[in-house]
Amino acid sequence: MADEQKPEGPVPSAPEGQGTPPAAPPKPAAAAHAPPKPPPEMAATAWEGDLPNQIRERFGDQVSACSTYLGQNFVAVKADAAVPLIEFLKLEADFDYLVDVTAVDYPKRAERFDLFYLLYSFARNERLRVKTMIADGAKPATAVSVHAGANWLEREVFDMFGIQFEGHPDMRRILMPEEWEGFPLRKDYGILKQDDRWVRENLGIESGQ
Amino acid sequence: MAETTFLDSTELVLNMGPQHPSTHGVLRVILKLDGEKVNGTECVIGYLHRGVEKIGENRTYQQFAPYVDRMDYVAAVSNGLGYCLAVEKLLNVEAPPRAQVARVILTELNRIASHLLWLGTHALDIGAITPVFYCFREREEVLKIFENYCGARLTTHAFRIGGLLYELYDGFEQEVKTFCDMFIPKVDEYEELLTNNRIWVNRLKGVGLLSAEECKEYGVTGPVLRAAGVKWDLRKAQPYSGYEQYDFEIPTRTNGDTYDRYMVRMEEMRQSIRIIRQAVDKIPTGPIMGKVGKVVKPPVGEAYVSIEAPKGELGYFIVSDNSTQPYRVRVRPPSFVNLQALDRMVRGGLVADVVAIIGTLDIVLGEVDR
Numbered sequence: 001m002a003d004e005q006k007p008e009g010p011v012p013s014a015p016e017g018q019g020t021p022p023a024a025p026p027k028p029a030a031a032a033h034a035p036p037k038p039p040p041e042m043a044a045t046a047w048e049g050d051l052p053n054q055i056r057e058r059f060g061d062q063v064s065a066c067s068t069y070l071g072q073n074f075v076a077v078k079a080d081a082a083v084p085l086i087e088f089l090k091l092e093a094d095f096d097y098l099v100d101v102t103a104v105d106y107p108k109r110a111e112r113f114d115l116f117y118l119l120y121s122f123a124r125n126e127r128l129r130v131k132t133m134i135a136d137g138a139k140p141a142t143a144v145s146v147h148a149g150a151n152w153l154e155r156e157v158f159d160m161f162g163i164q165f166e167g168h169p170d171m172r173r174i175l176m177p178e179e180w181e182g183f184p185l186r187k188d189y190g191i192l193k194q195d196d197r198w199v200r201e202n203l204g205i206e207s208g209q
Numbered sequence: 210m211a212e213t214t215f216l217d218s219t220e221l222v223l224n225m226g227p228q229h230p231s232t233h234g235v236l237r238v239i240l241k242l243d244g245e246k247v248n249g250t251e252c253v254i255g256y257l258h259r260g261v262e263k264i265g266e267n268r269t270y271q272q273f274a275p276y277v278d279r280m281d282y283v284a285a286v287s288n289g290l291g292y293c294l295a296v297e298k299l300l301n302v303e304a305p306p307r308a309q310v311a312r313v314i315l316t317e318l319n320r321i322a323s324h325l326l327w328l329g330t331h332a333l334d335i336g337a338i339t340p341v342f343y344c345f346r347e348r349e350e351v352l353k354i355f356e357n358y359c360g361a362r363l364t365t366h367a368f369r370i371g372g373l374l375y376e377l378y379d380g381f382e383q384e385v386k387t388f389c390d391m392f393i394p395k396v397d398e399y400e401e402l403l404t405n406n407r408i409w410v411n412r413l414k415g416v417g418l419l420s421a422e423e424c425k426e427y428g429v430t431g432p433v434l435r436a437a438g439v440k441w442d443l444r445k446a447q448p449y450s451g452y453e454q455y456d457f458e459i460p461t462r463t464n465g466d467t468y469d470r471y472m473v474r475m476e477e478m479r480q481s482i483r484i485i486r487q488a489v490d491k492i493p494t495g496p497i498m499g500k501v502g503k504v505v506k507p508p509v510g511e512a513y514v515s516i517e518a519p520k521g522e523l524g525y526f527i528v529s530d531n532s533t534q535p536y537r538v539r540v541r542p543p544s545f546v547n548l549q550a551l552d553r554m555v556r557g558g559l560v561a562d563v564v565a566i567i568g569t570l571d572i573v574l575g576e577v578d579r
Contacts, residue, residue, distance in 0.1 A: 149428035
């Protein structure tokens with residue numbers, strides 16, 4: 001989490017000190033009268049126990065952190081290791097229920113998206129998040145082969161963020177119209193933005209209003 | 210291509226919906242039929258997509274709270290509870306005891322209202338017209354309590370981040386108790402109409418089977434999972450809002466068919482009454498709002514909180530960047546995930562059963578499409 005820069009919100013709602021953009025590297029001149037804020041990060045603590053040790057042992061340096069925040073455990077892994085880890089958790093640690101797959105967009109970061117897999121184990125009554133970072137245009141492997149329920153969830157991630165899943169049996173949009181241009185939940189997609197051409201051709205409304 | 214004659218069986222593609230009375234909204238199902246047999250389906254959804262998650266990123270935490278009521282609009286109170294709990298988790302505050310008990314009462318009343326709407330429309334789909342009138346009659350009583358409490362009947366926005374805005378009104382306890390006393394005989398009445406009704410049993414038994422393994426594979430939760438024999442309810446497994454204080458059972462059945470899901474939901478209504486009776490007898494005094502400022506700015510971080518909504522696990526995954534607006538709100542909708550199992554349930558069955566199976570999944574398209 002330490003390398004995570006705070007991205008600017010889509011609407012400049014929270015006034016930042018002295019009008020300095022929060023994600024910009026602190027300039028010496030600006031720093032003189034406004035001490036640069038450290039980039040805020042999640043105050044997660046290390047997650048200790050048998051399971052994180054097993055995960056580390058199995059996946060080695062592909063696991064960047066096993067942490068806890070507000071009592072919720074998560075494992076940050078490299079993108080390639082995400083699906084093998086989910087499979088390992090399902091087979092060896094009873095995490096047999098894929099609750100959700102979702103993403104978060106950080107447009108200023110080199111690896112633009114955080115991809116989350118939310119897991120639950122009926123046997124242990126525990127939750128676990130698998131978190132990975134991927135760049136725009138990267139194609140993470142699909143989890144459909146491990147959890148059939150990932151099908152629609154990954155389709156929704158593709159629909160909203162434009163993240164294509166490699167090996168997915170049916171990588172199409174799910175909520176938006178098939179021919180829609182753009183990915184609505186990306187941060188650079190404004191809330192009033194729409195695919196004018198699609199609206200004009202299919203709804204016959206000039207402005208969409 | 211081989212030549213076919215009219216005697217050969219060919220696949221017929223039938224379009225069901227989006228304007229179809231038994232798809233409970235604007236669900237479109239493309240059915241691939243071989244005579245009466247369903248060879249496969251494809252769901253086309255998104256007609257009600259309003260971009261709720263995008264709206265969430267552009268509103269403050271408090272401003273977004275009314276929007277969540279518009280997803281599963283027949284269980285708006287549950288939606289609101291899940292959202293408030295998620296933000297409270299990020300803020301690391303808890304609602305005061307009085308607010309928690311009031312939340313439990315209202316949420317359980319909402320579960321009954323949601324199940325009543327399901328029962329009425331499900332029976333209507335199958336051809337039993339009478340139950341829907343009875344169900345709406347009793348549901349009206351629940352909605353009156355909501356209206357007396359917060360002025361709204363459907364999209365209530367009953368809870369606030371940190372507790373409640375409105376104090377319980379005079380006579381609330383009495384009204385709820387009267388409802389409980391009135392309602393239990395009514396459940397028996399519905400059961401008299403349906404449970405041993407031969408047409409009802411023949412239409413539901415063995416239809417739309419979904420085993421426990423398949424449920425877990427697809428992430429199906431709620432009554433559908435419990436009807437397959439998994440004794441799992443978030444109110445027991447990971448209690449929230451003080452559910453651990455109440456004595457109630459998780460009804461389960463073993464066959465995982467449409468009939469068992471009906472039986473599970475009927476029993477759930479009785480269990481909800483049991484919880485409400487216990488709660489209404491011990492509403493503590495005290496404040497109804499926790500220590501939450503006018504400006505909600507959770508520290509940077511992320512949290513996933515889920516509750517047992519009438520339809521299954523309803524979760525909110527919120528990422529905060531320490532501003533007044535959520536950086537990302539993800540809603541984990543039970544209807545959307547449960548609907549994914551539709552194909553598995555109808556494949557190989559008869560086309561007439563598709564209606565029964567859509568009904569038994571108890572989906573709300575406002576939540577599927579968000």
